[in-house]
Amino acid sequence: MKQTSFIAILLTILMLLLVMIAAVVFLVQRNQELTQMVEIQSSDQETMVEMSEDMATDLAVRQAALESAEATREALAGQITVDQERIQELKEELSQTESSLSQAESEIQDLAIQLFIFSPKDGAVVPPLEPVELFVAARSDAGIETIEITIDGEILVRYPSEGQPTSTIRTEWAPPEGEYLIEAVARDGDGRLSEPESVTIRAAFSTPAARTSALLRLTENEVIALRFPEPLETMVQPEVVEVNPDDLHQLLLTGRGVEESPFSDDDVLVLQALDLLPADTDTDDLINPAYDGTTLVYYDPDAEELTFYEPGDQPETFGRWVHIHDFTHQVLNETFQLDALEISSLDRDARSAVRALLEGEATYLQYLYAKGDYLEAEQQSEIFEGLSAAASNTMDDLPPYLQDEFAFAYSDGLLFVQSLHEQDGYSALNEAWLKLPESTEQILHPDRYRAGDRPLPVTIDPLGEDFENWRLVGEDVLGEYQLRQHLQALGLATNQIDQAATGWGGGRYVVYQNENNGDLILQLRLAWDTPEDSSEFAATYGTLLSQRYDGQGVALPGGDLCWEGEDATCLLTPAGDILIVRGPDLETVNAIVANQ
Template identity: 35%
Template sequence: MKSSPSTATVLILLVLLLVVAAGFVFLFQAELRFRDHLRTLSAENESLQATQAEAELELSAAVATRDAVAADLAAAESDSLTLEGQLVESQQALDALNAEVETLRGQLADVADQQQNEPPVARIVSPLEAEALPAGQPVQIVLVAGDAAGLSALMLDVNGRRFSTYTLDGEKLYARTLNWNAPAEEGEVVLTVTATNLNDVTSAPQSTTVTLVDTEARNATIRAEVEANVIAMRGLEPTTPITPTVLTRDALRQRLENDFAAEITPEESQADVLELSAFDFLAADFDLYAAQLALQSESIGGFYDPETAEFVVVSDGALLDPAAQWTHAHEFVHALQDQHYDLEALTDEALDSEARAAVRALAEGEAELVQSLYLFDNDFFTEEEIEAIRNNTGGEEQADLLNTVPPVLINDMIFPYTAGVDFVVELYREGGFAAIDAAWANPPRSTEHILHPDRYLAGDAPQIVALAPLTATLGAGWELVDEDIMGEFYLRQYLAQQLPASAVGRAAAGWGGDRYAVYHNAAAGALVMALRLVWDTPADAQEFAAAYADYPAALLGVVATPQPDGGNCWVADEVICLAQVESESFIVRAPDEATAAAVMAAIRGN
């Protein structure tokens, strides 16, 4: 059968449509592949960009490191140049120093050569030029000589005649001390020293001219003049002649040692140590005897003994210099005091320690006042002599001694010369020597009087205070060491060991009287101290109690423990208790609480 044309057309259209559809499919698939490839390329691009960034950072770090290394290299090159310059300068300085050393060596050699050719040197160290020496007495002469080449001889001539020659063995420095018996005739003597060295070169003569005098006769004249001046100043005439006993310093020391041995036994000295240690003044093993002996023998320039009416002055044979004359004036005042006011009676052992201390302060205060008037208010000395006296402090040995002695001993020794002077000066200002005469007629009776002249003038007499015996309270093994009055001076010394100075003055003010006792148990090695204080007013007692509380707290390092009796105790290795009742204060120191309580009850009368 045969096709028609429309069917062929449709078939062609269908074929074209299929071709177009296939093209679209192909294009769509191609687009998908392109997109996948694009995404891959984008991811690779991002990775490449990250790698590039890392590379740039690494490059920047490398550049920075390169720059730093370059800078360090430049600095090192600069330092190297600087060091090279310094090295050059140091080498130049070293060369200069070497040259200087060589120059100095040459100069030293020249000096050595010159010294070998120089004459030796010889000198008289003692006696001094124009010194007055005792005629007919041994004189100590000190010679020194020196020479770089070595000494062969040392010679001394007296008035042009050879006195002695000493053969030497090449010593470059030599000193010699010898004794020369001075002639009995007064007059000038020329001492000349020379020396010869190993090169047989002799020194230039060195001479010292001294004057031989009859020192005893001249000193007697000087003393008489000093005494006449004191008599005129003080207005008191001797009732009997006063002849001094003249001792050398060594003889005075021996005299004091003998007096100590006769008056104080080792047992008594140890008892004093125990007593003072109960108040913390001394350690229990302190050598009090040696300290007191050293203090007196080194510091005393003279003394007056009321028991024997002996006026002792210290002199080593020379003429009395201004300082010795000044001391003589002081001691002569004591001789006058004794003749007019009977010092022995006023310092009798029957009196309590406070009364004796007060009279001694009056005596020393007046003697110091006269000394001051003698030095400054008259024309007895030149300005140079006054300056020499004021600068005479005793030397390094005495200063070293004072540094080794407990303060209480020093303060006790100087109290009459400090507080006593203040007391007397106050009286002198009020009424001159007439007021001092009145004080001798009515002597002060306590250190409170000396410390407070107004209370003495007001008639504020110290109260008599009793203290109950404690032997029965303490029991077997306890012995009384001493019982006495402390007084305001020692009370101040006691408090000052732990309290500030401002608190000490307030606490001790208003003292009216006291009594203390110290007991010792040798077997137990223990001490008991009991102190009863009476005050002028209850307010004074309260002020003392408030201040004293700081003493045991500081000493023992503990706080107070209140007691049933209203007091307080500070308990450590030992016990200190305080009780205050109206105008009285009670202090107990004991090895334990039970003993302290028993002693406190006994002294309070409970």
């Protein structure tokens, strides 16, 4: 019994223990559930806060949009009011215009012939040199036969209208600077004239700069119309070799660009060997504004006068006239693509010929413009007064040879261009740019250019091995013009120079210098058009050498002659050519001759 009670108690205790365990488990689970619920509620609360903030932002945006829409509505309402007022104004203006037209039509019907100038308005100020529209209308029951417009009494246009009852005329006129009276009159089919109608206008520039620009444009247009009266056919050009336009002047004159010195020490030695520069000349003596375009040249073929001048700031007519020269360069460069010329590859004589064509044409257009109908008499006087005022003596610092070399392109170049133009017009000049002159002989004798007389190739054998201490200083083509300068330097009279040099067919010079003592060797070889030309030159040059050496030359086997003094010169005639060899002594010259 006691055992049974114990078991019962034990079971009761176990049951209580199980109940307690179950209660603990239940409490733990409940605690976890509560914790999860708290976390969920916390997350929901954060979400609600974010949604609340988003709703507040959206509400603010909507409020701003509402305010903007309200402002736009108010602005549109204001604009509608303005537009309605403007529409009303336009209606009133239209009504007034219709009334005026009706009144004008009534007045026209009451008159036999009526004339109106609609444009320009009386008192108008217009830009000079720009087109102004002239609009005139006339009416007559008998029909309008003519309408005439005059400017300061000079007839601008007389328009036949074929008898229509109402006729209008529209034309353009570009007034120079000044004030003008424009008048119009009409004649009807019954021979009756209208009362003249007139307006006064003034053509004035807004600023001095506008005035200068407009006058230059006018001059440029006149020059283009003068030089190219007919459009050129499209030309196929060679591949362009880029040349800085600023280099063109000096490239043609010296073969070097503006970034280089126009002369080297060797250039000076060559010119000294050719008797074109004094022995004490150095490169610094040859620097001059002539080479950078500061000093210009004008040759007047009528007066046969050559003027060196530096334009500077001169009166406007003279300034416009000077501008023609550079503008012509620009037009010729663009039209005939002078940049395509490989100038540095041309020989000296060919460069001089091309330069003569370029400067000659620019100077010729200046001449034609000054002598033509483009200027009033007082403006023409202003040009030549300006030329006199701008005359420069800066070229006096250069040796005579270089003065002549510089001026050759302007004077002889102009005469060459003038000869082509007077014979075949501007088409001949266009052809000259497509088939460039190749020698100064062609410039001096335009008929030689027309005949296609090309310079003959001339070569000079190099010095032999015995001349190892001699270095080559320079060699190039000796053209007819430079030959003439050489003869002039030796003292030959002008008429004799022309006789001796005419007939030149080709030429070349070579100059060497002894590296030990600075002595020079000069070799000239000249080809001639005919044996008679060669013989004539040989006789003339022989006389010059006899004067130079104060004695007759010594004959060599074969009839050639040599002279000796402070230096020595031999005159030879190989194969019909002329070969001139000058050296420090006769032994040196004979050694060169033996090598030919």
